[in-house]
Amino acid sequence: MFKVPEVAQNRLPDLLKLMPKAELHIHIEGSLEPELIFRLAKRNNVAIAFKSIEELRSAYAFTNLQTFLDIYYAGASVLIHEQDFYEMAWEYFLKASSDNVVHAEIFFDPQTHTSRGIPMKTIIEGLARACRDAAEKLQISSALILCFLRHLSEQEAFETLEQALPFKDHFIGVGLDSSELGHPPEKFAAVFAKCRDLGLHLVAHAGEEGPIEYIWSALKTLGVERIDHGVQSSKDPDLIKYLSSKRIPLTVCPLSNVKLKVFAHLSEHNIGQMLEKGLCVTINSDDPAYFGGYINQNFIETFEALKLDAHHAYSLAHNSFEASFASAVQKEEWYRELGQCFKRFTGKE
Numbered sequence: 001m002f003k004v005p006e007v008a009q010n011r012l013p014d015l016l017k018l019m020p021k022a023e024l025h026i027h028i029e030g031s032l033e034p035e036l037i038f039r040l041a042k043r044n045n046v047a048i049a050f051k052s053i054e055e056l057r058s059a060y061a062f063t064n065l066q067t068f069l070d071i072y073y074a075g076a077s078v079l080i081h082e083q084d085f086y087e088m089a090w091e092y093f094l095k096a097s098s099d100n101v102v103h104a105e106i107f108f109d110p111q112t113h114t115s116r117g118i119p120m121k122t123i124i125e126g127l128a129r130a131c132r133d134a135a136e137k138l139q140i141s142s143a144l145i146l147c148f149l150r151h152l153s154e155q156e157a158f159e160t161l162e163q164a165l166p167f168k169d170h171f172i173g174v175g176l177d178s179s180e181l182g183h184p185p186e187k188f189a190a191v192f193a194k195c196r197d198l199g200l201h202l203v204a205h206a207g208e209e210g211p212i213e214y215i216w217s218a219l220k221t222l223g224v225e226r227i228d229h230g231v232q233s234s235k236d237p238d239l240i241k242y243l244s245s246k247r248i249p250l251t252v253c254p255l256s257n258v259k260l261k262v263f264a265h266l267s268e269h270n271i272g273q274m275l276e277k278g279l280c281v282t283i284n285s286d287d288p289a290y291f292g293g294y295i296n297q298n299f300i301e302t303f304e305a306l307k308l309d310a311h312h313a314y315s316l317a318h319n320s321f322e323a324s325f326a327s328a329v330q331k332e333e334w335y336r337e338l339g340q341c342f343k344r345f346t347g348k349e
């Protein structure tokens with residue numbers, strides 16, 4: 001067991017920035033910065049409802065998940081060509097690299113684009129090319145996870161899967177996102193069963209603003225391996241017991257939760273308590289262009305608000321690797337690098 005060294009509170013932000021980490025909950029369309037939205041809108045001749053970057057940014061005042069999603073889908077309408085998808089993902093990788101992300105499992109929402117007539121091939125090949133470049137030029141390993149939009153029907157999810165199967169080598173799993181309330185996981189039981197048979201990994205957003213029952217349903221009916229968000233779990237001791245005994249990870253996104261009013265303030269966030277209870281929780285950025293920061297910003301603000309320390313930092317980074325879909329050999333390598341980083345940081349190596 002690695003002995004985490006003591007680190008002075010004022011040196012913690014540097015450690016948080018420096019430590020290697022995995023990001024497991026990032027919607028690539030949520031990394032579209034206003035500058036890139038405007039650049040692509042101009043290049044592709046797409047009209048957008050905002051006159052300037054500043055006007056667009058000032059519309060990022062959300063009251064719940066749906067008010068965010070309306071703007072998020074509008075922003076994604078500027079993505080037309082393979083190169084657009086490539087540039088969006090490449091810009092994310094540059095940010096991830098400067099945050100010392102060494103591995104990213106990235107959500108994409110094909111239905112947001114295929115519904116506008118963009119071919120599945122254009123979407124997936126653009127994203128996959130950025131993933132290859134990230135490995136080669138930035139030494140970041142990555143994988144794509146195709147998300148079904150839960151406000152649409154299961155039949156539409158099946159059709160989307162069908163369109164994506166020719167590109168199956170380019171994604172490792174499926175997820176479930178978009179408007180949670182009124183769209184329980186069990187609505188997608190059959191398509192998730194098919195994906196399981198295809199050997200794909202399974203994850204789902206649950207318990208972001210939806211009820212605890214949705215988390216149970218994602219686990220028991222869909223059979224997911226990770227819960228995205230899942231912050232409502234802390235209200236159910238049986239669920240906490242279940243998650244911790246099975247080491248089922250929760251990919252938590254603190255700045256997102258505050259921006260979407262799941263918690264009134266970061267100081268009220270329950271990630272510290274869940275970590276103390278032994279849950280495999282991780283910190284992620286969700287939609288960093290919309291929620292006020294990339295992964296390191298999430299770490300820094302959360303640690304400051306909740307007064308977390310180096311032990312929490314080590315656990316969160318370790319959890320991020322443990323919760324990933326990488327191989328056991330690769331995880332061991334990351335654990336070693338994480339330990340070395342902590343030792344180097346305190347100058348005790």
Ligand code: HPA
Nearest residue numbers: 027177178179205286287
């Ligand atoms: N929740 C649900 N759907 C989403 C989100 C989210 O936080 N971000 C992008 N799609």
Ligand code: ZN
Nearest residue numbers: 027205228286
């Ligand atoms: Zn999300």
